[in-house]
Amino acid sequence: MKAEAKRQLYADTEEMLALQDTGTVQQARQVARLDARQYTDEAQFSSEKNRIFKRVPLMLAASCELNEPGAYKTMDIAGVPVLLVRGKDGVARAFLNSCTHRASPVAKGCGKAARFTCPYHGWSFGREGNLVGIASRETFGDIDPDDYGLIRFPVHEQSGLIWAILDPDAPADFTAFLGEFAEMLGGFGFENWHFGKRTTLEGTNWKLAFDAHLEFYHLPVLHRETFGPDTGNAAHYQYHGPHFRLRHIGKRAERTGFDSVSLLEGLPREAWPTEPLFSGEWILFPNVSINSFFQGGRGVIISQVIPGNTVGESVTVQTYLHKKAQNEEEQATAAELTSFIAHVVRDEDLPMSQDQQHILSSGIQKFVQFGRNEGGLQHFHRWVEHCVSTDEERPLADLMAAAPDIP
Structure with a gap:
């Protein structure tokens, strides 16, 4: 302090x-x-x-709720589905809980996961939000995975609490x-x-x-x-x-x-x-x-x-x-x-x-x-x-x- x-x-x-x-x-x-x-x-x-x-x-979680890499928590706040997850690097991140293919949730509830897989078509995302797998990629078409990671919200972790702004375009102020x-x-x-x-x-x-x-x-x-x-x-x-x-x-x-x-x-x-x-x-x-x-x-x-x-x-x-x-x-x-x-x-x-x-x-x-x-x-x-x-x-x-x- x-x-x-x-x-x-x-x-x-x-x-x-x-x-x-x-x-x-x-x-x-x-x-x-x-x-x-x-x-x-x-x-x-x-x-x-x-x-x-x-x-x-918004204060979304206590740090100890995400006590290890891969620990995650989902929430729905004023109509915004949110996925909180701690990455392999120990950093807490917040994403829109939505596959960037067809807007299906990639996680439910709370738990621990190495990756998040969409239950609709099988697209997979890493704990850092990056798109790591496209089902039947050879027939889907040519896209750059770097452009289709999970939509990220600004996050700040302080005093053992995790805060986020539910606007992906907002300054992290x-x-x-x-x-x-x-x-x-x-x-x-x-x-x-x-x-x-x-x-x-x-x-x-x-x-x-x-x-x-x-x-x-x-x-x-x-x-x-x-x-x-x-x-x-x-x-x-x-x-x-x-x-x-x-x-x-x-x-x-x-x-x-x-x-x-x-x-x-x-x-x-x-x-x-x-x-x-x-x-x-x-x-x-x-x-x-x-x-x-x-x-x-x-x-x-x-x-x-x-x-x-x-x-x-x-x-x-x-x-x-x-x-x-x-x-x-x-x-x-x-x-x-x-x-x-x-x-x-x-x-x-x-x-x-x-x-x-x-x-x-x-x-x-x-x-x-x-x-x-x-x-x-x-x-x-x-x-x-x-x-x-x-x-x-x-x-x-x-x-x-x-x-x-x-x-």
């Missing part, structure tokens, strides 16, 4: 400790309204796909968008962690599904049976460009195993252990949450909320990573936690967003509100609006330079 990122990490932690002492949080300047059509309008959704998901760097936030994430050391489990949950509009990750106001109400009715509902937000950290102020149900910055209270700064510095949720715009836990050993839950084929569809992919290999007892304890979190999202958060979608789709309720205690929601939706309203031809550096105000 670079010195400036480390200084910011400590400054954020000191700010949080001061708030723990007073029990107060900084609120947004005012209550904000959002047009309900932001969640239901197909034209809006089309703009989000083009001006956000095909424009800004990641620094302006990721900024110091990605540097701070380097303190986790994800490149040396272990992949545990992946859970996929179907949901409704991607923003409604993601909204639940951006505030704790609903914890003692919607989650009263899981987190408990006496769980605090206050959150403190620390913004870093479009990204931010979300930290809980108050009591959390013990069974969740989530860590707290309060572990540092009473210790001099030079004696602070490292791990509590990374507490809370790390929100990576536009669609990723990284949540820390200690149950069953040090771990994180990475939630990716991925837009579906229509405005009312999404998928939440929960990926569980652990810092070290686990013994049987730790595995069982971590499995209990991961099942608990999947239950919370699948059986409480997502059904609520489905109800919201149904009501907002009626067109009768014209807006929703975000309170002063829901600054993260205000921040997120301002960035969505900023990206959608800015011409996609403008470079990422310009987009970041004209950033919206913090709420």
